[in-house]
Amino acid sequence: MQTAEIQRRWLSFFGDRGHTVVPSASLVSDDPTLLFTVAGMVPFIPYLTDLVPAPYPRATSVQKCIRTNDIEEVGKTPRHGTFFQMNGNFSFGDYFKEQAIAYAWELLTSSEADGGLGFQEKDLWVTVYKDDDEAVRFWKQTAGLPDERIQRLGEDSNYWSTGQPGPAGPCSEIFFDRGPQYGADGGPATDDDRYVEIWNLVFMQYLIDDVRSKTDFRIVSELPKKNIDTGMGMERVAFLKQGVENMYEIDQVRPVLDMASELSGRRYGADHDDDVRMRVIADHIRSSLMLMSDGVAPSNEGRGYILRRLLRRSIRAMRLLGVDAPTFDALFAASRDAMKAQYPEVGHDYDRISRLALGEEETFLRTLASGTTILDTAVEKTKSTGSAQIPGDVAFQLHDTFGFPIELTLEMAEEAGLSVDRDAFGRLMSEQRARAKADAKSKKSARAGLSVYGDFRAKGETVFTGYELLETETTVLGLIVDGHPVQSAGPGQIAEVIVAETALYPESGGQDADQGRIVGNGFDLEVLDVQRPVKGLVSHTVQVTTGEVAVGDSATTVVDPLYRHSAAQAHSATHVIHAALRQVLGPQAHQSGSYNKAGYMRLDFGWNQALSPATRTEIEDIANRAVRDNLEVTTRILSLDEAKAQGAMALFGEKYGDRVRMVDIGGPWSRELCAGTHVGRSSEIGLINVIGESSVGSTNRRIESLVGLDAFADLAAERAIVSQLTSTLKTPREQLPDRIAELVANLKAAERRIAQYEASALATRVPALVQSAHTLGSVRAVIEDLGRLNSADDLRGLVTSVRERLGAEAAVVALAATVNDKPAVIVATNDAARSTGVKAGPLAKGAAAVLGGGGGGRDDLAQGGGSDASAIGAALESVASQLRG
Template sequence: MQTAEIRNRWLKYFGDRGHTVVPSAPLVSDDPSLLFVVAGMVPFIPYMTGLIPAPYPRATSVQKCIRTNDIEEVGKTPRHGTFFQMNGNFSFGDYFKEQAITYAWELLTTPEDGGGLGFRPEDLWVTVYKDDDEAIALWKRIAGLPDERIQRLDKDTNYWSTGQAGPAGPCSEIFFDRGPAYGVDGGPATDDDRYVEIWNLVFMQYQIDNVTSKVDFDIVRELPNKNIDTGMGLERVAFLKQGVDNMYEIDEVRPVLDRAAVLSGKTYGANHDDDVRMRVIADHVRSSLMLMSDGVAPSNEGRGYILRRLLRRSIRSMRLLGVEGPTFADLFAASRDAMKASYPEVETEYDRISRLALAEEETFLRTLAAGTTILDTAVDETKTASKQELKGETAFLLHDTFGFPIDLTLEIAEEAGLTVDRTAFDRLMSEQRARAKADAKSRKTALADLSVYSAFRAQGETVFTGYDFLNTESRILG
């Protein structure tokens, strides 16, 4: 079942049941405290908290999301994308727990030819908040689940709140069992690779106060208007329905992965580390495409910086696959073609998107070409000397001479199993700032210095002069 088909079935199922179909909000959130939309419920928060009266009693959407906190998981677990789509159904003081569980179970287990998603009931498990006896009773009655496939868990995983006084409540999550080939028997509480979380149902039923942490608060009272907020991972359901191993192999993502394989001459499936890199590229290129289609441009702060990191990580991953030249023209076109049926804006906005992507690639490839040899040598020297820590001086020189951002140095060092002397780096940076200040002052009084400075600059423009200079500087700085 194609991803688009799952999306359509979702919207039709809930649309037919009185939910207003709401288009996805842009990835960039209205909320200044949130960089991006991280869940389907974000655009509905004012209705959930009662700040604004809901214009409809129930709604459904397929919301574009970005979660940067999952970036380290990408490509390593089967289920974490930086970009993904969350299918949601929402009730604002309308239906509650019983109806939400009924809908979820029916949509998941109705056969495909009956308009459902066709999961076999025996492959599904649920978790509930440990004291939510009501939910347990409902799962038994509605779904006929046996006790052993309902696991009681604690607040850290099965309770939703904003971490502040306001509405909160228990949640119940639905998992798919991929079978013994993927891990040990024992349910989602013990193995999150074999048991893949697909859908989270949040039952917003209490007003909480005296909140000291996400798991530490007082329940003040039952809410007069209880809400339902659910989120199903579209890519997760797609990979399970498409019979592939992970979300990077679904129809909307796989073409980018295949492009990366062709461009690098690598075979997907032949080597674990290379496979992870191809999955990272497929994920990050798609996330970047979607971010740029919503108006984000690479920059050094905020949202633009997240985008820049995604673009740079894609480029570095291609390089680790052995490709030194530009690849974005091919990779972005592949992602556009895989996404345009669902998001026409990736095509109508493509000229702008590809101009941004290609410019970023060109600049970064130049930076990398200049700095990587130096960094590789420094890594080798550190290892030969049986040390764990790269000198702060090296990180500083890479920054100063080649424009290597410190987080890039940290990332490359970490890949090599090393740390970086951050204290020395920070000291050198502040010394340099002090020098620049003093320079500016003396230049004002001694105009002759200026010509010397620009002559030196002109010389420093060629990479190899820069390299010699670096070695000299490196000795001076010890």
């Protein structure tokens, strides 16, 4: 049974039983505490936790998911995958435990001819929470399961919660027995690969608090409205129904594995280590394909870093299979062909995805060369010291800075006959994980904070009137101070205000929040920020300037009209620049992010090389001609399918409902889905002045522009500078570039002559310094303060010249100077001095300590510095004292 057929049967089964079929949400989660959608229930969390009223009593979905916490297990077990699909059915206060169990058993055990999945009842086991007698009773009644195939387990296995105060409850898991050839008898409690978990039913029935750990909390009460959240693992069911050994061999994954086998010339099934590598490649390529189809681009942070790690692990695995040449072109094409039937978007957007992947592969292959140089240096240094172990900090640097997986460093070290200090590497990795965990914990606490909005959201959605109005009369529904609901707020206080209607635009879609005020009888509130903390609810952060505002008061939201107009100019300019980019560069230059506020806009787009000055000028020219042409700006509310059919572009990762707002500028010339505010005609934008274009990753660029009066002010400032230059240089404007180039060339020539004169002058000081040599301890020493010098390089040159002139007799040179108002000291020793035990590093370090700084270096040459130039004499005396000793 193909994966797409399992999906069809699932959605058909639950759709026929009154469940609303909900399309998969993006892999990019809109939950602020999550990078990705990690489970099928994530898009439904606001409904399950009653933060947002559920729009339907029951739902079903096949949700795309990404998890990377078990990435090291990928390829080694039959069921660990980075990208996976979770089939879910959900009830929001509708049916509960008995019906959920009945649905699961019916779908699993009904024959394929009757639309079921055709599992044999004798092969299925279930686990329940140890105290859930009710679930045991329903399993016996519904499925007729004997006691020995119903196993009771504890909180760590069969109890669900978010890890925060709120809803929780027991769960029941369904397992498939693969047979004695796969492991020991004894059921799921053995935790053996023989028993594959295929379905988890969560019975959300309690309210908990005082949460000390996953298994340590207090049950407060039963929930007034009980929910069902279930998840069936698509890949696990697929590999069981397709009669293959693991999820990497199912129809959606195996083609990539086979391509890796073909490219490497290694046969799958011939070698365990090679098999694991091919499975890693198959999983990671598919996962990367799906992430990029949802708008994630490789980068050094957040989601982009995870994607980059997956891509680089794939390259490493191909390298370990003996392939050093680029392979992504073939591997991604194989994954596209395997996935596009179920996810057509990967085919439609493949040009962009392929460009991202190939660009990242090319970059990392270059990075491998750079990292290899660093590793080679470390190998050489390690061998020179007589050690057989590369330091852990080198391995960590390669991992953290260059993206080298530790396995690659180990392999390359082994080729050089060395090992790696894994303990030190492990400590550094643990420290990094601890920092990440602390960051994740702080983000997790943000979810707990969202619960304060639940009661307000239950009163309905905030109505946004700002498209038509700049002022709206409304009612204060709630006030929040320091995260807690209050009844009133007085002068000087910062508070969040929830109202029924608002004309103030909340930050979203790349557009900054409106500025304005909220006023009422006896109070005036300055609006500091406007946000959507939960879907459908707008919160205004305000400072009470006069009076006191209370829940229930009548109020008027007032938008600052000048700020709104400037923000609308910038947002419309963003669309215009995007259209101009696509006209010049082609449709692959797709927007990947934006930000705009009054007078300014920036737009990130997929591209892997800098734009030439001529290209930038052309884009700016097209944009301003669109402004000049006074194109009509129109908005329409359509279904998402209608908008896409008309060619509307959607921003990757953005969440869209069934009804969307489509913004046209000049008809189809610029047609995008957008909830932002816009001008009425393009001429109202005023002026677009492109001020910058830069890289934001190997496959993304950023273009920045000033808009309207801000653009004019910037050009006026440039005009003033040009006017001043023409006056000062007595040169016409059109000749300025040549005149400035001439002056720069003359300046460089003068600097070279001055440097030559200074070098000659310094050289004349060498004989006198040599003559000053005197015996200290076992060496001849030159110790002098040279006063002020232009650079440390000059000081170093003098030190080495004097050392050479002192001959073969044991000698030390310690010279100090003030360089850029900072003291510096450099110490040099010759071979004879070092043979007596005199080393430059300790001498420089001791002198630098006197100067209030630090220093050190090699045995033959070292330097130090500090902050106290008045201590130079004492610092040099410390060198002399060490030599006497």
